[in-house]
Amino acid sequence: MEAILAIISRRSTRKYTGSVPEKSLIEKVINAGRHAPSGGNSQTTHFIVFTDKEMLKDLSDIVCAEFAKMEIIEGMYSSLKASIIASKKGGYMFHYNAPVFIVVANKKGYGNAMADSACALENMMIAANALDLGSCWINQLHWLDENEVVRGFMLEQGLKDDETITGGLILGYPDGELNREPLERKGNPITWV
Ligand SMILES: Cc1cc2nc3c(=O)[nH]c(=O)nc-3n(C[C@H](O)[C@H](O)[C@H](O)COP(=O)(O)O)c2cc1C
Known part of the structure; x- marks a missing residue:
């Protein structure tokens, strides 16, 4: 796919089939991440890859249990609030049951x-x-980077003591057609001088 089209047509997918993509495909995606630019060419971004269903279930259960213990605070970021509310109800799957989850960490x-x-x-x-x-x-x-239970689990999976979890990525085959319809741009202003 042409580069600009791949950028413009990227959308978030939250429904997946259960099948894990071939390892070579997952590696291509991670390789693209590893080739991203970095400040001072530091190349310290660490990718921790989950593809095991049981392991992902364990992580999802831990995340749900830890969010369920948290209290809603006024002014809290709406998505965090939504995660806590869903976890208190039980059965919250932060990764939408995607077959691949890549934790991204850095120093x-x-x-x-x-x-x-x-x-x-x-x-x-x-x-x-x-x-x-x-x-x-x-x-x-x-x-949940500073949550003792989540951090303890992640340290067992290869996170280093001197690393912080900066984000994560779910990956897999979409359940149905891949949505490539760009969202309307309602912000992101441009000022030409
Ligand atoms: C920094 C960042 C954090 C995000 N966190 C989540 C998340 O935790 N869960 C989720 O479902 N989507 C998350 N998203 C996806 C956004 O909701 C999504 O990009 C946005 O709604 C625009 O939709 P699109 O990606 O389909 O264009 C995140 C996106 C960014 C850039």
């Missing part, structure tokens, strides 16, 4: 940690679109 205290991770995540989402795969940025683990 604690590194000023470009989030910027570098965002570049990697966007590269991966565009690559996924070009490969006819669905994807969506998933932020729940970023919000």
Whole structure:
């Protein structure tokens, strides 16, 4: 797919078939993330890849249980609030049951940690679109980065002590046709001088 079209037609996918894409396809997506630019060419973005259904279920259960313990605070970010409310009801699946979940982490205290991770995540989402795969940025683990239980689980899966979870990506085959209809641009103003 032509590059500009792959960018313009990328949309978030939240419904997936259960099948895990071939490893070579997942690797292509991750490779696109690894080739993102980074501040000072630091290349410290770390990708932790989940493809095991049981493991993803365990993580999802932990996330649901930890959100369920949290209280809603006035002025809280609406998506975080929604995650807490859904978790208190039970059965919340932060990853929409996608077959692949890639946690993105970077060095604690590194000023470009989030910027570098965002570049990697966007590269991966565009690559996924070009490969006819669905994807969506998933932020729940970023919000729970300092949660002892979630962090403990992630440390067991390869997260390093000196790393912070900056974001995540779900990936897989869309359940139905891949939505490539761009959303209307209602913001993102341009000022030509
Ligand atoms: C920083 C960031 C965090 C996001 N976090 C989530 C998330 O946790 N869960 C989710 O379903 N979508 C998440 N999204 C996806 C946005 O909701 C989505 O990009 C937006 O609604 C525009 O839709 P589109 O991606 O289909 O163009 C996130 C996107 C960004 C850039």
